[in-house]
Amino acid sequence: MVISMNSDKWIVNLVLTLGVAVPAWTQQAHVGNLTGHADSGKKLYRRYCVGCHGPLGDGNGENAPWIDPKPRDFVAATFKCRSTPTGTLPTDQDLYNSVSRGFTNSNMPHWDSLAPQNRIDLVAYLKTFSPRWQSEKAGEVIKVPPEPAATSQSIAHGADLFQKMECWKCHGQQGRGDGPSAPTLTDSKDQPIRPYNFADARDDSRFKCGVTNEDLYRIFITGLDGTPMPSFADVIQPNDAWDLVHYLRTLQTKRHSKENDVVKGTGHKTSASAPGS
């Protein structure tokens, strides 16, 4: 009888689970005055998360083959949504926010109906899957400077940056996620990945890592680790990043925003005819 199994992967998972990963009963997570305990989180994980993320936290749950995008691999400990520099571990607050908020255009729902204690317990438990949490601390939280007012000048400058930084190559000139590079993009697991489509966003739409302008700013600076979206921390100044945020908002033509009001105030119908585009 032959049991089909990727033996290398099996051994790696076994070693990580039994030998390297932090014991489930010792790992903690902290958000505000909440302290999460991994031993409590383990039961919750197996109730809510195991079907997608798998018993070993490697994203190979029983439903994973049918899910697009694939569930997060906690063993790799590469996380898209962080407030910390690219390549570093996220804070407990980042993970807590991700669990609470869920991820749009994925199978990951928002779990804010769980009690806060449950959510922080889950965060503590998912930190047991990777040895990185033993040897590394979370990166330093990136400060987001105050947002300047959105003006026609800032939007125009953002439009210039959109061209210069070649955002359009992935996101497309109209922000539809249909740039020339879009069909070739893959994530760190070689799974096809689609760039964010700004143009279809409506009032209730979200970004992968939040809904606010501040969240969008943070995405520029931190990047989305594990995806082709890089960090621009070293190549963009804060004011420029805000200008880019303002421009990107105008690509969301079906969404009400102060940026679109500015565009309308200049007599242009859409960002495509806005100054600088």
Add this chain to the structure above:
Amino acid sequence: MPRRSLLKDHCKTVRQQMWRLLFIGLLLASFIAGTGERGYAIPAFARKYGLPCSACHIGWPILNNFGLAFKDNGYQLGNDKDSPIYQNPSYWPITFRVTPQWHLENTNKVGIDAPGTTTPSSEQSITTHGFDLSGLDIWTAGTLYKNISFSVLPSMAEGDAFHFENAWVRFDNLLNSPWLNVKVGKFELDNLLSEKRFLTLSNVGGSWFNYHFTPQADNNGFGGIGDNQIGIELAGHNQNSYSRYSIALLSSVDGNPGLTSAGQGGTSRTYDVFVNINQGFAVKGLGVQRIGAYAYIGQSPTYFLTSGGTPVEAKGNRSFSRVGAYGWWFIKDLDIETFYMHGQDNVYLGNSVAANDPGGLPQGAVGPTWNGGFVEAHYTVNPQFIFTGRYELVHMSRQANPALTPNLGNVDSFTIGYRWYPIMLSRAGLAFHNEYSQAKMGNLAPLSGTDEINRSLMIGFDFDY
């Protein structure tokens, strides 16, 4: 090698392989049974979203907080993939549920006819038992489009015509607000403590008495807040469904289609109102606690205009009400439901007298009132194993006819049981269900007028796919 020896060797090899397969099978079975770590849910939704079934259920079919939020949001996760256009075209959101079972039913005082007559002359304990089937539910539900959800549940029992247990369409998140959702059709009242989703199934314990109670000699056609009703509902909730409200305008027909009232054809002409509000709050280390209050205010006919002997219009409508409060308390893996109801029917309903015949009321007649409640606990050992126990009572506080004994119709009941889910795949599930339930019905013995006791013992396999 002699042919016989070859055959012997072959048989030996086959036996070895069979033992090996049996061993592996047992190993797998014990692993599946022993993990206690996977979930179980309505497979139609599990198939759609790929979530473990336990994500939505404390123990199928009781919804947990996440399942409640999912339901409140119109069976949507809110991840921009809820519309069916994102599903594989072959996906059909359908689930069926049925329960093959063995059960025993006992009633301690049944009126037994005298030989050769149809008149009871003695009381006797009657016991029946055997293998049986439950009714069959075929449930389809989901979304027609983003923020337009639906449910259709045809249900039938052996030998019965099918009926719509529910059939509705709901417009969700109107004006982009979770506080505005409108549902039209036949639906379960927004009872946080849902009788449609509880754990007990036996003849005695398979419903909450409070949800269906009607006093003796009362002809109110309203079957109780446990019956699905036809109408329109406005409901809302906050983002995590901790704060919830609903208000429904319902035809006074107890959920019967065809404008029927109390089994009479085409007679409906009044409306009932059901209101429910509840609030959840997280208590550190314990879980999300919930409290709420509800009121059902309705009317029911006391007689009918007839044409050629056929009822054509309900007349003499008189009022009734069911009001109360409830709580759902969590202490980690133990949850306790507490429920209180005060019921009241108009004097004409309570005495089964037409409202245009006040002379027909007995001396000293009044509207009947009663109080009831239950405490039901569940202990979730793991998502695959859950214990349940319940004590429930309904006591008359005022009989419609002073000549009736004060305890007539009182109910005192308890139920204990457990459900074990040995098969818990995200596409199908099987529960091994064991339950014992007993109810004492006040002064209902047909001849002696003493208490009647009904007992149910049920062992079954509750499965859905």
